[in-house]
Amino acid sequence: MRQSWLVGVARHSILIAVAVMFLAPFGFVLLTSFMTSEQALTSDWWPSSWHPENFVTIFTQVPMLRYLGNTLMYSVLATLFMLLSSVPAAYALAKLRWRGSNATFVVIICMMMLPPQVVTVPLYLMWADVGLTGTLWPLILPMLAGDAFSIFLLRQFLLTIPADYLDAARIDGCGEWQVLLRVVLPMARPGIAATAIFQFFFTWNDYYGPLLYTSESQEYWTLSLALSQFKHLHHVEWNLVMAATVLVMAPVIIVFFFAQKAFVQGVTLTGVKG
Amino acid sequence: MAATIAGVTRPAVPSRGVPHRRRADRRRWRHRLTVLSFLAPALIGISVFLIYPLLSAIYFSFTRFDLLTAPVWVGLRNYEHLFGSDQTAWKAAANTLWLVAFLVPARMLAALATAMLLTTVKRGGSVFRIIFYLPALAPPVAATIAFVFLFNPATGPVNELLAVFGVDGPLWFDSPEWAKPSLVLLGTWAVGDLMVIFLAGLLDVPKPLYEAASIDGASSWQKFRFITLPSISPVLMFAGITGVIQTLQFFTQAAVAASVASGKATTGGGISSTFGYPDQALLTYPMHLYVSGFRFYDMGYANALAVMLFLVAFAVTLVLLRRFRVFVTGGERG
Amino acid sequence: MKTRSLLAAAAALLITTACTPGGSTDTAVAPAGQDVSGTVEFWHFFTGREAKSIEDAVAAFKATHPKIDVKITSGQDDTKMLQAISAGNGPDVGLSYSTDIVGKFCSSAAWRDLKPYIERDKVDLGQFPDTVRSYTEYRGKRCAMPFLADVYGLYFNKKLLADAGYTAPPKSMAELSDMAKKLTKRAPDGTIEVAGFVPLLNFYENVPSHMAPVWNAQWLTGEEKSAIGADAQWQEMLRWHKDLVDWFGHDNLVKFTSGLGDEWSADNAFHQSKVAIAVDGEYRVAFLREQAPTIDFGTAPLPVPDGQQDRYGAGYVTGNIAGISANAKNPEAAWELVRYLTTNTDSIVTLSNAIKNVPSTRDALKSDKLETDPHFKTFLDIFAHPKTATTPPNAAGPKYVELTQEFVDAYLGGKHPDLKKGLTDLDTRIDQALELGR
Known part of the structure; x- marks a missing residue:
């Protein structure tokens, strides 16, 4: 009894030590966000005077609320579209038997292999032809056609679901779509949640995509672009960049706080599974 | 049970116990249509977002193309330049391969360690989960700047802390020898994305397996080796393959770290004057590709670089796919 | 056969979109006086x-x-x-x-x-x-x-100069070299505390492109080939920098500069009196006024090599x-x-x-x-100033400048002991790289 208590203490001290290491850079970000522009990025860590008004200045210099709306539209739609297209694809690759599934799987992995710097050129030309540059749609619509990273990740999670459950459902007369909806979706909740969180956060922080496609039309800008709005010809107002960083991160931390509950629920579900 | 949990499906080999082996043609067609209905969006995606860019990359790689005037066919000239005279490309390739060799395993180990640590936490688990995920959540530019400042050789707290223990800290991002290891530390710090995946995988391992093993008197290591590892091997494979592919495309963090370390912090990765500082140690292959295409207007050459990158990524992926299959089979036997 | 049709479709797309960059160039100019x-x-x-x-x-x-x-x-x-x-x-x-x-x-x-x-x-x-x-x-x-x-010129810290007995900025490279040594302060263990001048050519605005004009070092020939290897001025310039780097010790300098503040922050080494003489642009004046109002500084043209006094006053x-x-x-x-x-x-x-x-x-x-x-x-x-110069425009952008930068950093770090040969190799690399875009 006593020993396990000690182990618990040891474990928690390791955790706390690691946590401090992980948090230190955010202390830097947070402290810098309260500094004057002159003090930012100097060797002085502690603000010589506190400037909470930096957080107000951001809103006067940059239409943050509109950018927030755009970012939400981009992140929510992209995540939703990704799930709609990628979950069935991942299911077909993980749980259905058909000729060519291995090859298709490899081809889907291949979609990640071309560096974005060259892919953007033909794709940008294509979206310009369709007349959709200057909007966020070139970033959202492709999600309807599946996202390679997500398909791969979902497939790996679905592999861990024992085939017995699917076979049982099939014997009960379920079609494959019903198997997916009634059996696989509930069982794969942690994996699907993780994949969705990934997609959501990736789009939330995506800088090069919005820069490439929307930088000429400010009404479509996202929060990540706002971070580069405090740059001048010969210097950057890092205090404002960091304050904006804090604001950009706040919503995702809240989202993650609620989304991670899905994992905890996953534990109880897998408990039933065995 | 173990077999199905560990099971990476091998569809080409019909496994025992599957009732529908022989079907009438009609049923087979219906099955194909079902599969197609699941995959239709992805097939469109493959053709528009893989085959089209890939074909155009291959085509442009045989041209002189500056983005502004029509491409001109030059045959193998871009490849001759790459293999014959562009020393910078090889330096950049060596840097990138170094990162693949060290960053990918380091991130996987760190992610597995933190994820396993987290599964044992009874109280405050959600707080720790958030803290460990934070670095991966942060906008990469701000996160990289903060991290590099911590490691500033003269004013950063890391070296100050080392000095307390009597250690003369290295120059970190300012030293050609330490710059890449420092980048590995940066990548390990932002390991939250992998950690979440591993955590989800670990939580998916059925508890009764461990209970049964405990009754059989298995040690912790045995449980880890014969239950945990095989169970999460699909997730490990994912981490390995995407890790290699993403590290081959490593760009933003290296660009920002170089700019901060060189004393000319910038907000984006688009300014190339500090690329590679110090002494080309942080010049990655995609950075060279970006500079070639968008700063030097050699987009044809940049595409040749991209085609080579694609081939390397493809080869490594095939090898990894095979390796992991062997590894998983081993797990099944155990 | 499915893949083949996809390939065909993709190839068709490629032809219709990817190969039509640019646009129509209508060069007709309206007659004068048009509304x-x-x-x-x-x-x-x-x-x-x-x-x-x-x-x-x-x-x-x-x-x-x-x-x-x-x-x-x-x-x-x-x-x-x-x-x-x-x-x-x-x-x-x-x-x-x-x-x-x-x-x-x-x-x-x-x-x-x-x-x-x-x-x-x-x-x-x-x-x-x-x-x-x-x-x-x-x-x-x-x-x-x-x-x-x-425009780029020289900034000097009047107080640090006065402490060392100087009243005027250096006008020749020899002077700059002497002053740099006298103005440098070291701790007992040898680490640099104040540098008279940082001769590394990747420090703040002290870069090859900003220094080449004062040495009259040429970048490209009329045929747009690298002129660097054949131009003795490049060797003069780089040797001057190398000598001074060696006097400090390359590793000492790197250790010193890596601890200096960011160029665009209030911690800029010149603001902090950690560097006595620096190369910088006209915009630094405004930064100094705002961020380091107590620094008593002067500005001057960059010094020139001996024998080129007529170039004094020129810059980048x-x-x-x-x-x-x-x-x-x-x-x-x-x-x-x-x-x-x-x-x-x-x-x-x-x-x-x-x-x-x-x-x-x-x-x-x-x-x-x-x-x-x-x-x-x-x-x-x-x-x-009539001799003020810039980096010549080139269809490959800053390619020749960045290849040179790479070489110079390596040279000052102790690689390429044979400078002449190194510069000739650099010529080859630049010419090959420029040829790629033609």
Whole structure:
């Protein structure tokens, strides 16, 4: 009894030590966000005077609320579209038997292999032809056609679901779509949640995509672009960049706080599974 | 049970116990249509977002193309330049391969360690989960700047802390020898994305397996080796393959770290004057590709670089796919 | 067979979209005196406070050209402009922060040749100093107009100089070398505490491109091949730097500079009196006033090598540039905007005062409204000096500069012991790299 208590203490001290290491850079970000522009990025860590008004200045210099709306539209739609297209694809690759599934799987992995710097050129030309540059749609619509990273990740999670459950459902007369909806979706909740969180956060922080496609039309800008709005010809107002960083991160931390509950629920579900 | 949990499906080999082996043609067609209905969006995606860019990359790689005037066919000239005279490309390739060799395993180990640590936490688990995920959540530019400042050789707290223990800290991002290891530390710090995946995988391992093993008197290591590892091997494979592919495309963090370390912090990765500082140690292959295409207007050459990158990524992926299959089979036997 | 049809479809797409960059180049110029109207799309790279200054300048333009409407988009970098023009939807007028794009944008006709407009409207190009004219045209084709300039010179810390018994800045490289040593302070263990001058050529603005003009070191030959290996001045320059680097010890210097503050922060080493003499642009004056008001500093031209005293006063200049896209929808109105922003004295002076850059026309330089002081005057004089130079425009952008930078960093770090051979190899590398784009 006593020993396990000690182990618990040891474990928690390791955790706390690691946590401090992980948090230190955010202390830097947070402290810098309260500094004057002159003090930012100097060797002085502690603000010589506190400037909470930096957080107000951001809103006067940059239409943050509109950018927030755009970012939400981009992140929510992209995540939703990704799930709609990628979950069935991942299911077909993980749980259905058909000729060519291995090859298709490899081809889907291949979609990640071309560096974005060259892919953007033909794709940008294509979206310009369709007349959709200057909007966020070139970033959202492709999600309807599946996202390679997500398909791969979902497939790996679905592999861990024992085939017995699917076979049982099939014997009960379920079609494959019903198997997916009634059996696989509930069982794969942690994996699907993780994949969705990934997609959501990736789009939330995506800088090069919005820069490439929307930088000429400010009404479509996202929060990540706002971070580069405090740059001048010969210097950057890092205090404002960091304050904006804090604001950009706040919503995702809240989202993650609620989304991670899905994992905890996953534990109880897998408990039933065995 | 173990077999199905560990099971990476091998569809080409019909496994025992599957009732529908022989079907009438009609049923087979219906099955194909079902599969197609699941995959239709992805097939469109493959053709528009893989085959089209890939074909155009291959085509442009045989041209002189500056983005502004029509491409001109030059045959193998871009490849001759790459293999014959562009020393910078090889330096950049060596840097990138170094990162693949060290960053990918380091991130996987760190992610597995933190994820396993987290599964044992009874109280405050959600707080720790958030803290460990934070670095991966942060906008990469701000996160990289903060991290590099911590490691500033003269004013950063890391070296100050080392000095307390009597250690003369290295120059970190300012030293050609330490710059890449420092980048590995940066990548390990932002390991939250992998950690979440591993955590989800670990939580998916059925508890009764461990209970049964405990009754059989298995040690912790045995449980880890014969239950945990095989169970999460699909997730490990994912981490390995995407890790290699993403590290081959490593760009933003290296660009920002170089700019901060060189004393000319910038907000984006688009300014190339500090690329590679110090002494080309942080010049990655995609950075060279970006500079070639968008700063030097050699987009044809940049595409040749991209085609080579694609081939390397493809080869490594095939090898990894095979390796992991062997590894998983081993797990099944155990 | 499915994949084959997909391939065919993709190939078809490729032919229809990917191979049609640029756009129609309509070079017809309206006769003089025509009434110009319509909308101009104007992209620039400024953001924040500086973007407001640009908006003010455009508002003044609109007041005098009521029929022209200007749609301004801020924060557009060169890469973005390149991609947009490539896809056929670039802006009418683009403003770039770098002269690097002039060579390619002129030779590829991505930016229009402005000669017909200049001739029609009798714009006097003589109002721009020669160097400024040189970096806004390429092979006789003028596709850009200069929009403010940056000039580089020497900053020195008067107190640190006085402590060491100096009253005047160095005028020759030999002097600079002596002063750098005398002004340097070391801790008992040998680490540098204050450097008289940091001779590394990747430190802040102390880079090969800013130093080459004072040595009269040439970059390219008339045939656009590397001139570096055959030009003895490069060896002189690099040996001077190497000698001083060796006096400090390369590793000592790197350790010292890695602990210095960021160039663009208040911790800039010159602000902190950790460097006594530094190379920097005219904008540093404003930063010093704002961030380090207690520093007593002086400004001067960069010192020159012995035997080149006639070059004293010359320096490096570069600038922002404006041009009109080949596929501009309204080139006539675009030209009115470019002409106004780059030649209207009031507009240039107002912007120069707001952004603290050097105005790029002779009239603006002489204007009473230009806020100037002795420090700023130093840079105005360097700007006007006939021997002041820049990096020559090239169709491959800054390729030759960056390959040289790579070599110089390695050389100062102790690689390439045979400098002459190293520079000859560098020639080969630059020539091969330039050949790739031809």
